[in-house]
Every structure is written in C-alpha cells, then in structure tokens.
Amino acid sequence: MIDLKDKQVETVLEEAIKELQTDDECRLVSITKKIDKVDPLHFFMAAKQLGGNRTFWTDSKQNLWLTGAGKAHQFSAEIDRFEETEKQWNAVLDQAIIHNPFTVPGTGIVALGGMSFDPKKQPTELWKEFRPSQFTIPAFLLTRYKNDHYLTINIYVKKNDHAIQLADELKSIEAKLLLGRVNHSDSLTITDQLEVEPEKWKNSVREATEEIRNGIVEKIVLAREVRLKFNRQADIAIILSNLINAQPNSFIFAYEIGDNCFVGASPERLVKLEGKQLLSTCLAGTAPRGKTKDDDIRICNELMNDEKNRQEHAFVVTMIKRAIKDYCTEVDIPDEPVIYPLKNLQHLYTPVEAKLKDDHSIFDIIKQLHPTPALGGTPRKESLAFIRDNELLDRGWYGAPIGWLDSNQNGEFAVAIRSALIQGNEASLFAGCGVVMDSDPEKEYEETKIKLLPMLTVLGGKQ
Incomplete structure (x- = not known):
C-alpha cells in the first residue's frame, strides 16, 4: 500500500498504474476528497445519466447520507451468501488502492446493497434482477456526514491506461454530477x-x-x-x-x-x-x-x-x-x-x-x-x-x-x-x-x- 495522502487524482492514478505488472492486471483505485455542499437528491437525479445503477441511503437521524452514481464494482452471492459476501468484500479491500485521509463513516470504499429474505424460496420474475446477496461499489459516491460533504471516486485502472486522460474524464463526469438538479415533474397518480x-x-x-x-x-x-x-x-x-x-x-x-x-x-x-x-x-x-x-x-x-x-x-x-x-x-x-x-x-x-x-x-x-x-x-x-x-x-x-x-x-x-x-x-x-x-x-x-x-x-x- 503506497502513501496517497494529499496527492492529486492524476498522481494517484499514475502511481497505481505503475504498480501493475501485466497488461491484463487491473486494480481498483478509490479517492476521497472533501467538497463544498451538494444536495444528495440533486446528485441522485444527475446520476441518472450514468445509467440505471443508483443507490441511496440516509439514516433515521439524517446524520449520514450516501448517494451512489454508476457502478465501479459489483459482487453477489447465492450459496453461503453471508460468508461469500464477506469473502468478496475483503478481497476487494485487500487489492484496492485507497486514498482516504478521513475517518468519517461512509467514506473510502463503500459498498451499498442488500439480500433476499429467503434464498430457499422459489424466485419469481418480479425479483429476477436482484440476487440473494448483491452489493455495488459506486463509481461516484457523495457522502454527507452531519454538515460536511465528501466525494469518493472509484475506478479500475489497467497497465496501458493514461492517468491524465482518466483524470480529465472523471473531472468531466464529476462536474455534471455536482451540478445536478431535481426536476419537479407532474404529480404521480x-x-x-x-x-x-x-x-x-x-x-x-x-x-x-x-x-x-x-x-x-x-x-x-x-x-x-x-x-x-x-x-x-x-x-x-x-x-x-x-x-x-x-x-x-x-x-x-x-x-x-x-x-x-x-x-x-x-x-x-x-x-x-x-x-x-x-x-x-x-x-x-x-x-x-x-x-x-x-x-x-x-x-x-x-x-x-x-x-x-x-x-x-x-x-x-x-x-x-x-x-x-x-x-x-x-x-x-x-x-x-x-x-x-x-x-x-x-x-x-x-x-x-x-x-x-x-x-x-x-x-x-x-x-x-x-x-x-x-x-x-x-x-x-x-x-x-x-x-x-x-x-x-x-x-x-x-x-x-x-x-x-x-x-x-x-x-x-x-x-x-x-x-x-x-x-x-x-x-x-x-x-x-x-x-x-x-x-x-x-x-x-x-x-x-x-x-x-x-x-x-x-x-x-x-x-
């Protein structure tokens, strides 16, 4: 694990790419930074442009808000789902390069997801998209903890990737997400x-x-x-x-x-x-x-x-x-x-x-x-x-x-x-x-x- 504190996105990506030994090897890189105030629901609305993989959570006291856009990584399990889910989660953390100078809950690599009530029950078409255990690590995650806001970027890099090009692409997507607004459509009936x-x-x-x-x-x-x-x-x-x-x-x-x-x-x-x-x-x-x-x-x-x-x-x-x-x-x-x-x-x-x-x-x-x-x-x-x-x-x-x-x-x-x-x-x-x-x-x-x-x-x- 390299020391990533206080380094820019381009530098973090560049050092991660240098660690890769072969062309088919890839690593998950996670970068968390503190940002200005952003409305989690505006972020959620803007996340629609990244496709149908959005996640949202706020606790019962509204101290912690999590809004995920896109999918950097997803893992699921059907047999021995608790043990297998934990195994896959730990494998992700063991291999990832994490730049997170904060100890705030909901920052760093965050996986959001859930499980089915009874995996032994014969499933129907209604729930065909949902596995017995399924978690998503968003490509972009907005975290609001009390009065502070954080953005985490998660991306897989390969040996032949170009750090500056990747950083520019991420910056462009980030700008669109942070400027999102909620469209007030007609009432649902x-x-x-x-x-x-x-x-x-x-x-x-x-x-x-x-x-x-x-x-x-x-x-x-x-x-x-x-x-x-x-x-x-x-x-x-x-x-x-x-x-x-x-x-x-x-x-x-x-x-x-x-x-x-x-x-x-x-x-x-x-x-x-x-x-x-x-x-x-x-x-x-x-x-x-x-x-x-x-x-x-x-x-x-x-x-x-x-x-x-x-x-x-x-x-x-x-x-x-x-x-x-x-x-x-x-x-x-x-x-x-x-x-x-x-x-x-x-x-x-x-x-x-x-x-x-x-x-x-x-x-x-x-x-x-x-x-x-x-x-x-x-x-x-x-x-x-x-x-x-x-x-x-x-x-x-x-x-x-x-x-x-x-x-x-x-x-x-x-x-x-x-x-x-x-x-x-x-x-x-x-x-x-x-x-x-x-x-x-x-x-x-x-x-x-x-x-x-x-x-x-x-x-x-x-x-």
Missing part, C-alpha cells in the same frame, strides 16, 4: 390498484393460528402484496424526496438495477457498527397514530399494555439477545420498551448495545439476526418453513437486510420494510404482520393496510 388475493391471505392467517395452536410454532409473520399502476413512469428522486419529508425518523433507501428500483422508508435498524461498537434495535408491536394529541396518548397507552403486541415485542428482544451473545461483550438491553413514533404509526422499541469481539464481523451479526421474529417468526426454522410453503408472494428483498459498509470498519443495515419495488410505471408494495395464537384475520389485514400507508401515500394514494 395511481391509475390501478390491485390487492393480491386478500381472502386467500386471510385464510393463510387462519392456517397459521392453527399451526400455532398445535404447538409447532409460537409466531409466524405473513406478508402480502399490493400492485399499482401509475399515469407515468415513477421518478425515484421525487419519491425519495417525499419519503424524506414524510418519514423523518426512518431509514430511507433506494437500490436501482436498470429499470428496477427497490425503495423504502424503514423504521427498523437491524445492526449498526462503528468500529467495534454495535447497536441493534427491537421494533415489534404496531399501532396507528391518533388524530388528536389525547387520542394519540390513548393509543400509545393501549399499545404499551396490549398483551399480543408486548408478546410479539418480547419474542424479538429475546431472539436478539440470544443471537449476539456469542459474538459480543458488554451487552446492554433495557428491561422495558418505549414508544417509537412515526408519522402514520407507532411501535414498541428497545435498543440493544454491545461491543463486537475482534474475530467477528458485521456479516456474522446479520446472519444471526436475520430474519428477526418481527419479520419471520419463532422458532425461526419452523416459521420460515410455513412462510415458504404458504405465503402468496415472492418477498425478494422485502423484509431483508439492506444497507452499507465501508473500508473504515463501519456499516449499518436496516430491515427493508415499508418498501416498494418500482418498475417503470408499475410498483409492488409489501406489508406483513405477526400472527400469534389469538390473531384475528380481519384485524391483521387492517394492520397491514396501516403499514402500507407510508409508501402508498408518497406514490399518490389516499390516506
């Missing part, structure tokens, strides 16, 4: 809305309660799909802008492959890692927001004292504690949940803090946590088997880990709920609920309608 077999879904809830009564499982999470058609092709930048305004306490994400874009506003963190400091969250138990302050307080108190929701939440707390105990030290979990309010919903919430052991990685934790009882059920093996055999949809990346990791040992993944798969002028929306012994199919159906609201409203639906 839903022209057709189809609930996929709601009565069959309610029947599957009944079957799940029978399974629970027979002592096979304790809880099963069942999801359903709503399909939409629009008056025009959906503009992902506008959708992201609307989600940011409407769901300020959520993780906002987008992962685009060609004409397909998986986008959402999830309130649920799976895991966050800063160095060795780990944070996970238990988010299970849901109720609507009240129309008045008094109504809101009443619903909040009912949620805190509702036996079904508290049981559902306790399943998740117990599972996360068991999942991380062999991988972490200094595990800290409060005894009681609190209320986590969103615009349309409120949830029971318990944070989990710990310190990751030296010989483990964020992928070890993701493997242990996914799927949590809030998305799969408990016990995990038996609940997943029921979902696999009885659920009416291909979840794809819905309900699965989505997020980012960087070359500075940082990363964060959310659970991809409150989400939609956008495909041109069509979309599929997903929502699920936890079924326990005394679940009522009609009430569970109404709960999924509430959970569909965050995406439905920003896509032109009515509240």
Whole structure:
C-alpha cells in the first residue's frame, strides 16, 4: 500500500498504474476528497445519466447520507451468501488502492446493497434482477456526514491506461454530477390498484393460528402484496424526496438495477457498527397514530399494555439477545420498551448495545439476526418453513437486510420494510404482520393496510 495522502487524482492514478505488472492486471483505485455542499437528491437525479445503477441511503437521524452514481464494482452471492459476501468484500479491500485521509463513516470504499429474505424460496420474475446477496461499489459516491460533504471516486485502472486522460474524464463526469438538479415533474397518480388475493391471505392467517395452536410454532409473520399502476413512469428522486419529508425518523433507501428500483422508508435498524461498537434495535408491536394529541396518548397507552403486541415485542428482544451473545461483550438491553413514533404509526422499541469481539464481523451479526421474529417468526426454522410453503408472494428483498459498509470498519443495515419495488410505471408494495395464537384475520389485514400507508401515500394514494 503506497502513501496517497494529499496527492492529486492524476498522481494517484499514475502511481497505481505503475504498480501493475501485466497488461491484463487491473486494480481498483478509490479517492476521497472533501467538497463544498451538494444536495444528495440533486446528485441522485444527475446520476441518472450514468445509467440505471443508483443507490441511496440516509439514516433515521439524517446524520449520514450516501448517494451512489454508476457502478465501479459489483459482487453477489447465492450459496453461503453471508460468508461469500464477506469473502468478496475483503478481497476487494485487500487489492484496492485507497486514498482516504478521513475517518468519517461512509467514506473510502463503500459498498451499498442488500439480500433476499429467503434464498430457499422459489424466485419469481418480479425479483429476477436482484440476487440473494448483491452489493455495488459506486463509481461516484457523495457522502454527507452531519454538515460536511465528501466525494469518493472509484475506478479500475489497467497497465496501458493514461492517468491524465482518466483524470480529465472523471473531472468531466464529476462536474455534471455536482451540478445536478431535481426536476419537479407532474404529480404521480395511481391509475390501478390491485390487492393480491386478500381472502386467500386471510385464510393463510387462519392456517397459521392453527399451526400455532398445535404447538409447532409460537409466531409466524405473513406478508402480502399490493400492485399499482401509475399515469407515468415513477421518478425515484421525487419519491425519495417525499419519503424524506414524510418519514423523518426512518431509514430511507433506494437500490436501482436498470429499470428496477427497490425503495423504502424503514423504521427498523437491524445492526449498526462503528468500529467495534454495535447497536441493534427491537421494533415489534404496531399501532396507528391518533388524530388528536389525547387520542394519540390513548393509543400509545393501549399499545404499551396490549398483551399480543408486548408478546410479539418480547419474542424479538429475546431472539436478539440470544443471537449476539456469542459474538459480543458488554451487552446492554433495557428491561422495558418505549414508544417509537412515526408519522402514520407507532411501535414498541428497545435498543440493544454491545461491543463486537475482534474475530467477528458485521456479516456474522446479520446472519444471526436475520430474519428477526418481527419479520419471520419463532422458532425461526419452523416459521420460515410455513412462510415458504404458504405465503402468496415472492418477498425478494422485502423484509431483508439492506444497507452499507465501508473500508473504515463501519456499516449499518436496516430491515427493508415499508418498501416498494418500482418498475417503470408499475410498483409492488409489501406489508406483513405477526400472527400469534389469538390473531384475528380481519384485524391483521387492517394492520397491514396501516403499514402500507407510508409508501402508498408518497406514490399518490389516499390516506
């Protein structure tokens, strides 16, 4: 590894090219620099000119924003996907030349991506572009951390490349990206809305309660799909802008492959890692927001004292504690949940803090946590088997880990709920609920309608 601090792009590229020994050898070069303020959504809109490979992320506090343009490198895995993904990520870092004088999260080489909910489920055409595990290292990445902005350029170089020519090309693309603007197109209107077999879904809830009564499982999470058609092709930048305004306490994400874009506003963190400091969250138990302050307080108190929701939440707390105990030290979990309010919903919430052991990685934790009882059920093996055999949809990346990791040992993944798969002028929306012994199919159906609201409203639906 050569010392790259304070060198210009041309010099960095030139020295990287000189290290190559043969004509067919190539190296990934990553250069991060601090820049003036740039709007992440303007950057996202401008990134459209680099083709259908855009990525977006902002955390629930809007401290960190990541906007990726283009694709410098992509890696995916299907068999042993957690181990294989980590192996490929480490291989990229081992070979790359990284010029990053900053220790800021989300700088240096950053990979953004996600995974499917259940790789054993027979996939459908709906999710054909999305692998069981797939991550992209953008060609250009805008990072906004608190009030500072950074641009990372990632490019592969070969022995016969010319550093000055490459630098000029990169400079030209960079200028276009940094001058991007959001085009305010006409309002998106839903022209057709189809609930996929709601009565069959309610029947599957009944079957799940029978399974629970027979002592096979304790809880099963069942999801359903709503399909939409629009008056025009959906503009992902506008959708992201609307989600940011409407769901300020959520993780906002987008992962685009060609004409397909998986986008959402999830309130649920799976895991966050800063160095060795780990944070996970238990988010299970849901109720609507009240129309008045008094109504809101009443619903909040009912949620805190509702036996079904508290049981559902306790399943998740117990599972996360068991999942991380062999991988972490200094595990800290409060005894009681609190209320986590969103615009349309409120949830029971318990944070989990710990310190990751030296010989483990964020992928070890993701493997242990996914799927949590809030998305799969408990016990995990038996609940997943029921979902696999009885659920009416291909979840794809819905309900699965989505997020980012960087070359500075940082990363964060959310659970991809409150989400939609956008495909041109069509979309599929997903929502699920936890079924326990005394679940009522009609009430569970109404709960999924509430959970569909965050995406439905920003896509032109009515509240």
